[in-house]
Amino acid sequence: MARKGLLAGAKYNNILAHVTRFVLREEPSAGHSGVFSMKRRYLIITVVIAAIAAAVFFRQTYRQGPAQAEGPHGRVRVPVAVEVAPVARQAINEIGIYTGTLLPESQFTVAPKVAGRLEKILVDIGDEVRRGELIALLDDDEFVQQVDQARAELDVALANIEESSSELGLRRREFERAKTLREKKIISESELDAAEAQYTAALAKQKVAQAQAVQKEAVLKAAQVRLDYTRIRASWEDSSRSRVVGERYVDEGAMLAANDSIVSVVGIDTLKAVIHVIERDYPRIRAGQEAIITTDAHPGQTFSGTIARVAPVLKEAARQARVEITVDNPGKALTPGMFVRVQIRFDRRENARVVPVKALVRNNGTRSVFLADMEHSRARLVPVEIGIIEEDMAEVVSPEIAGFVVTVGHHLLEDGSQIILPEAMPQRKTGDDPEGRAPEDESSRP
Known part of the structure; x- marks a missing residue:
C-alpha cells in the first residue's frame, strides 16, 4: 500500500510540473486579446492551486501509512480513542435477585x-x-320461632317429669304398703306383684320424662346456637x-x-413475600437469612425481611422451590398483591480487586479485559477469571492485574492496538509502573 502511494505521488508531481510549465510559457502570438489572456491565466492558476492542495493531501496521507502498525491481512490499524477506569480495591457482595408477590400473613373469608x-x-x-x-346480620325471624318452639317443648318435658315423679311417689308408697300387708298374710302374692309392677312402670316413666327433658333442652340449645349464627362475627x-x-x-x-x-379479612401488620428460587441457588437458601425488599410503589425505599420457610421439594415442571419471606409492615406501606424484588446476600468479599462490568469483553469464549499501557499508549488483551458480579462492578479473581482498563472503545481494539487516552488522564511520572498501573491505595493493602 505504501508503494502504491509513492507511485501515485510521483504521478501527481509529474502532472503538477506539466501544468506549471503550461501556465508559465510565453504567449505564441500577440493577436490574442489581453483580457482573454488574463482570464485564462486566472483559471489555470485556480486549477493549479487545487491540484497542489490535492497532491499535498495525497502525499501526506500515504506518507503516514508506513509509520502505522498493520493488522491481519495487511490492514492498517489506526489509533482508537478510548475511555479507561482504574482497577480498584473494594468490598463486593454476591447477591441473588428474585421477583415475587406480597401475600397477607393470614387471610380468611367470613361466611x-x-x-x-x-x-x-x-x-x-x-x-x-x-x-x-x-x-x-341475617334475617332471624325463623330462628327466633324455632327457639320459642324448642323452649315450649322443653317446658312440656319438664312438666312430664313432675307428673311422673308424683306418680312414682304414689306407686312407691303402694308397693311398700303391699309388702307390709303381704307379710301379715292380708293380701295375696299376686296383689304384691301387681303393686311392684306398677311401681316399676312409674319409675320407667319418670326416666323417660327426664330423658325427653334432656332432649328438648338440647333442641333448645341448638336452636339458640342457630339463632346466634345469624349474627356473623370475625x-x-x-x-x-x-x-x-x-x-x-x-x-x-x-x-x-x-x-x-360475605367478606375477606386479612392481616397486613406482617406480610409474606413469596419467591421461587432455581435449582442452582436452592442449596444456598436457608431459613433465617435476611432479605431486602423493594417495590415500584415506593421507589428508593427498602424493606427488611427474613426467610421464614423454604419448600423441601422443587416443582418438577419449573425446577424451582417456593420460599416465603416474612416482611414487617408497621406503617402499612406495603399491600398484598404488590410485585416485589427481593435481594438475598450469599457471599461478601472484602478488599476484592474489581473492574467495571463494561470493561469485560469476550475473546474466543474467554472473558478478558484490555489493560491500558499508559507509557506506550497501547492496549494489552489479558484473559481474566471473574468472580462475584455486583451491579456494575465485577471481581477479578486472577490474574492480579492493576492499573487502568479500557471501558469504552474496546470493540475496536486488538491486542497491541494503539490507543488515544483522554486528555484528562494524568501523565506518567518517573517511577510509575511501566505498564501504566495505578498505585495501590495504602488503605487497600492487607
Missing part, C-alpha cells in the same frame, strides 16, 4: 354457618375489624387484635347458603 337472607352488612372494604366484632385464633376487610362479595338482601362468602 354464615346457616342459610338465610342477608339483612345488614356492618363493614366494608378497608375497614379495620377486631377479633369477635360483628360483621353482618374470629381468629392468633394474638393479633385487629385486621382489615380486604374484599366484599355480596350486598344486603342477598339470599345466602351456608358457607357463602
Whole structure:
C-alpha cells in the first residue's frame, strides 16, 4: 500500500510540473486579446492551486501509512480513542435477585354457618375489624320461632317429669304398703306383684320424662346456637387484635347458603413475600437469612425481611422451590398483591480487586479485559477469571492485574492496538509502573 502511494505521488508531481510549465510559457502570438489572456491565466492558476492542495493531501496521507502498525491481512490499524477506569480495591457482595408477590400473613373469608337472607352488612372494604366484632346480620325471624318452639317443648318435658315423679311417689308408697300387708298374710302374692309392677312402670316413666327433658333442652340449645349464627362475627385464633376487610362479595338482601362468602379479612401488620428460587441457588437458601425488599410503589425505599420457610421439594415442571419471606409492615406501606424484588446476600468479599462490568469483553469464549499501557499508549488483551458480579462492578479473581482498563472503545481494539487516552488522564511520572498501573491505595493493602 505504501508503494502504491509513492507511485501515485510521483504521478501527481509529474502532472503538477506539466501544468506549471503550461501556465508559465510565453504567449505564441500577440493577436490574442489581453483580457482573454488574463482570464485564462486566472483559471489555470485556480486549477493549479487545487491540484497542489490535492497532491499535498495525497502525499501526506500515504506518507503516514508506513509509520502505522498493520493488522491481519495487511490492514492498517489506526489509533482508537478510548475511555479507561482504574482497577480498584473494594468490598463486593454476591447477591441473588428474585421477583415475587406480597401475600397477607393470614387471610380468611367470613361466611354464615346457616342459610338465610342477608339483612345488614356492618363493614366494608378497608375497614379495620377486631377479633369477635360483628360483621353482618341475617334475617332471624325463623330462628327466633324455632327457639320459642324448642323452649315450649322443653317446658312440656319438664312438666312430664313432675307428673311422673308424683306418680312414682304414689306407686312407691303402694308397693311398700303391699309388702307390709303381704307379710301379715292380708293380701295375696299376686296383689304384691301387681303393686311392684306398677311401681316399676312409674319409675320407667319418670326416666323417660327426664330423658325427653334432656332432649328438648338440647333442641333448645341448638336452636339458640342457630339463632346466634345469624349474627356473623370475625374470629381468629392468633394474638393479633385487629385486621382489615380486604374484599366484599355480596350486598344486603342477598339470599345466602351456608358457607357463602360475605367478606375477606386479612392481616397486613406482617406480610409474606413469596419467591421461587432455581435449582442452582436452592442449596444456598436457608431459613433465617435476611432479605431486602423493594417495590415500584415506593421507589428508593427498602424493606427488611427474613426467610421464614423454604419448600423441601422443587416443582418438577419449573425446577424451582417456593420460599416465603416474612416482611414487617408497621406503617402499612406495603399491600398484598404488590410485585416485589427481593435481594438475598450469599457471599461478601472484602478488599476484592474489581473492574467495571463494561470493561469485560469476550475473546474466543474467554472473558478478558484490555489493560491500558499508559507509557506506550497501547492496549494489552489479558484473559481474566471473574468472580462475584455486583451491579456494575465485577471481581477479578486472577490474574492480579492493576492499573487502568479500557471501558469504552474496546470493540475496536486488538491486542497491541494503539490507543488515544483522554486528555484528562494524568501523565506518567518517573517511577510509575511501566505498564501504566495505578498505585495501590495504602488503605487497600492487607
